[in-house]
Amino acid sequence: DAGVTQSPTHLIKTRGQQVTLRCSPKSGHDTVSWYQQALGQGPQFIFQYYEEEERQRGNFPDRFSGHQFPNYSSELNVNALLLGDSALYLCASSHQGSGPETQYFGPGTRLLVL
C-alpha cells in the first residue's frame, strides 16, 4: 500500500515564476491538506481539499491556489514566487470521518526560490 507521494522532490525557481506541486493521497483517503514548512519551524496550514472543493484555508495569500481531482490527488499552485516562498511543502491525506482526522504526510517537495 503506497503512502502519500509527492512530486517533484526538489525544485528551483526564480522570483516571479509559477510552480505546481503534486500529491497523491494514501489509498482510501479522500481529503488532502497542504502545509508550508520553513526551516526550523512547524508546518503552517495552507488549505484543505475534500470532494474537489477547498474546505478550509489558512492565512496564505491568493497566490496560493489548489485543486483536487476526482481520484483525490491534488495540486498546489503558487504564482508570482517570492524569495520567502522557499520552504518544504508538505501534503497530508486523511479520511473524512466523525472523529479527529489523523493526517498522513508525504515526504514533501523542497522549493528554492532564487
Next chain:
Amino acid sequence: SQKIEQNSEALNIQEGKTATLTCNYTNYSPAYLQWYRQDPGRGPVFLLLIRENEKEKRKERLKVTFDTTLKQSLFHITASQPADSATYLCGDTGRRALTFGSGTRLQVQP
C-alpha cells in the same frame, strides 16, 4: 490569538533516560492534541492522539498527558535511544486541519 507553543530549544539527554517534551496552548481549548515525529527533510509521522477528556495515553515507550488546568500536554519517551533523536511536533486538530507548534528537537546521546 490561539496558539500552540513548544520549547524551541533542543533537548539533549543521555541514552536510557526519560525525555519529556512540553506543548502549551493559549487562548482556547483544543478537543484533541496529536504528536508527530519529524526527521530532517522528511514529512511528520503520526505517533499519538489524546482527547481532552483523557488524562493519559500510552504506546510502547511513549506516553502523552493532557492537563486542561495547566493548558498543557507532555510527551514522554522512556528508556530513550539514539534512534529517538528527531523533532517532535505537537498539533491541534480542533478545526480539521492541524495547527502545529514549532517543534522541539530531541537529541539522545549514546
